[in-house]
Amino acid sequence: MTQKQTTHAESDSESTTESPLETARRQLRTAASRTDVDDGVIERLKHPTRVVEVSIPLERDDGSVDVFTGYRAQHDDVRGPYKGGLRYHPEVNADECVGLAMWMTWKCAVMDIPFGGGKGGIVVDPKDLSDDEKERLTRRFAEEIRDEVGPSRDIPAPDMGTDAQTMAWFMDAYSMQEGETIPGVVTGKPPVIGGSYGREEAPGRSVAIVAREAVEYYDERLEDVSIAVQGYGSVGANAARLLDEWGADIVAVSDVNGGLYDPDGLDTQDVPSHKEEPEGVLRYDSSKTVSNEELLELDVDVLIPAAIGNVITADNADRIQADIIVEGANGPTTSTADTILHERGKHVIPDILANAGGVTVSYFEWLQDINRRTWSKERVNDELESAMLDAWADVKAEVDARGLSWRDAAYVVALNRIGEAKEARGLWP
Ligand code: NAD
Numbered sequence: 001m002t003q004k005q006t007t008h009a010e011s012d013s014e015s016t017t018e019s020p021l022e023t024a025r026r027q028l029r030t031a032a033s034r035t036d037v038d039d040g041v042i043e044r045l046k047h048p049t050r051v052v053e054v055s056i057p058l059e060r061d062d063g064s065v066d067v068f069t070g071y072r073a074q075h076d077d078v079r080g081p082y083k084g085g086l087r088y089h090p091e092v093n094a095d096e097c098v099g100l101a102m103w104m105t106w107k108c109a110v111m112d113i114p115f116g117g118g119k120g121g122i123v124v125d126p127k128d129l130s131d132d133e134k135e136r137l138t139r140r141f142a143e144e145i146r147d148e149v150g151p152s153r154d155i156p157a158p159d160m161g162t163d164a165q166t167m168a169w170f171m172d173a174y175s176m177q178e179g180e181t182i183p184g185v186v187t188g189k190p191p192v193i194g195g196s197y198g199r200e201e202a203p204g205r206s207v208a209i210v211a212r213e214a215v216e217y218y219d220e221r222l223e224d225v226s227i228a229v230q231g232y233g234s235v236g237a238n239a240a241r242l243l244d245e246w247g248a249d250i251v252a253v254s255d256v257n258g259g260l261y262d263p264d265g266l267d268t269q270d271v272p273s274h275k276e277e278p279e280g281v282l283r284y285d286s287s288k289t290v291s292n293e294e295l296l297e298l299d300v301d302v303l304i305p306a307a308i309g310n311v312i313t314a315d316n317a318d319r320i321q322a323d324i325i326v327e328g329a330n331g332p333t334t335s336t337a338d339t340i341l342h343e344r345g346k347h348v349i350p351d352i353l354a355n356a357g358g359v360t361v362s363y364f365e366w367l368q369d370i371n372r373r374t375w376s377k378e379r380v381n382d383e384l385e386s387a388m389l390d391a392w393a394d395v396k397a398e399v400d401a402r403g404l405s406w407r408d409a410a411y412v413v414a415l416n417r418i419g420e421a422k423e424a425r426g427l428w429p
Pocket of ligand 1: 203256275308
C-alpha cells in the first residue's frame with residue numbers, strides 16, 4: 001500500500017466517526033479560509049446562541065411515569081428565525097443538535113432563505129412509544145420549549161422519528177397555550193392545518209433540478225445520461241421519478257436490502273418507493289440485482305446517494321465511476337472521500353444545495369401560514385424551481401470565478417451572506 005493510501009484510510013476512519021459538530025466546525029474553518037469574513041464573525045459562528053435542555057415527564061399507558069431529556073439548539077439567527085428539525089432518537093445529544101443546527105444555518109444561507117439554523121429532539125426510541133405516548137410526550141415537549149419557539153423565533157420541522165402528525169400535535173399544544181391558532185410555529189404539518197402541498201416531494205425535486213443543471217453544465221444532455229440512485233425513499237424515489245420523466249435513464253435504484261440494475265433503464269413509477277411499500281425494491285422483477293456497495297461503483301454518468309450518511313468513503317472513492325455525484329442524503333461523502341473525488345476530477349454537488357428543497361418548501365409553508373394563504377402545488381413547484389435555479393447560479397458563479405469545488409463554493413456563498421448580515425447588524429451592545 002502506498003503512503004498516500006495509508007493516509008487516506010487513517011484519516012477516513014477519523015472522518016467517518018466525526019460528529020456532526022466536528023463536521024460543521026471543520027466546514028466552517030474551510031469556508032472561512034476562502035472568504036474575507038471577519039475573524040470575530042467566524043468566532044461567533046463556532047458557537048450556538050443557546051442550547052436548551054429540558055426534562056419531559058411522560059405518563060406511560062400503564063400509569064407509570066418515565067422522564068426523557070429533550071434539547072433545542074439554536075445556532076444563529078442573524079438572517080431570521082432559527083429553523084430545523086426535531087428528532088426522536090436514542091442517540092440525540094446536545095452536541096449533535098448544535099452540529100446539525102449549524103448545518104441548517106449554512107443550508108438556509110446558501111438558499112438565501114431568511115432563516116437561521118436550529119435543531120432539537122428527544123432522547124427516545126420512538127419504537128418504544130405507543131401513539132398515545134408519543135402524542136403526550138410531544139405535547140409536553142412543546143410546552144417545555146414554548147418560550148424558545150414561535151413563528152418569528154424558532155420554527156421546528158419533522159426529522160428522524162417524527163412526522164406530520166408529530167408536528168400537528170406540537171402546533172396544537174403551542175396554540176392551546178398561546179390562546180390562538182398559530183400554524184407558523186412548525187412546518188411539515190398536514191395540509192389541512194396549514195401544511196404545504198409539495199413539501200413531501202420537495203427534497204427529491206430539488207435533487208432532480210440540481211442534477212439536471214449539473215448535467216447541462218458539464219455539456220451533457222439529460223436524455224443521454226445514465227443515473228444510479230441509492231435509497232428509494234422520499235428523496236431517492238422522488239428524484240429518480242422526476243429525472244426519469246425528464247428523459248434520463250435511471251439504471252439502478254436500491255433500498256436497505258439491495259438494488260436493481262437494468263442498463264436500458266428501469267420504470268421508476270413501477271418500482272415501489274419506501275412509502276408505497278417499505279423495503280419493496282427487490283420484489284420488483286428486474287434482470288439483475290446489485291448490492292448497495294456495487295450500486296455506488298456502477299459505470300453511470302450520475303450517482304445520487306439518497307439513503308444514509310458516510311457511504312462514499314476512502315475505501316470506495318477510488319472506484320466511483322460516475323462523473324457527477326449529487327448528494328441527496330445528508331453527509332453521504334466523508335471528507336477524505338471528498339478530497340479523493342476532487343483529485344480524480346469528479347464533481348460532487350453538496351447536500352446543503354442539492355436537498356435544500358425541503359427547507360425551501362418549509363419556508364413556503366411558513367409564508368403561507370403567516371399570510372393565511374394556500375398555494376397550489378403548481379405554484380409551490382414553480383417557486384421551488386426558481387429558488388433552486390437562483391441558488392445554483394450563485395454557487396456556479398463561485399465555481400466559475402474561483403475554480404472552487406461545488407461544496408466549497410456553496411459554503412463560501414453561505415458564509416459570505418451570514419458574514420455580511422452580521423457586519424450590517426453589528427454586535428450589540
Ligand atoms: P426514507 O426513510 O423515506 O427512505 C430511505 C431509503 O433509504 C429507503 O428506501 C431505505 O430502505 C433506504 N436505506 C436505508 N438504509 C439504507 C442503507 N444502509 N443502504 C441503502 N439504502 C438504505 O428517507 P428520506 O426522507 O428519503 O431520507 C434519505 C436521506 O435524505 C437521509 O439522509 C435524510 O437525512 C436526507 N434528507 C431527507 C429530507 C426529507 O425531508 N425527507 C430532507 C433533506 C435530507
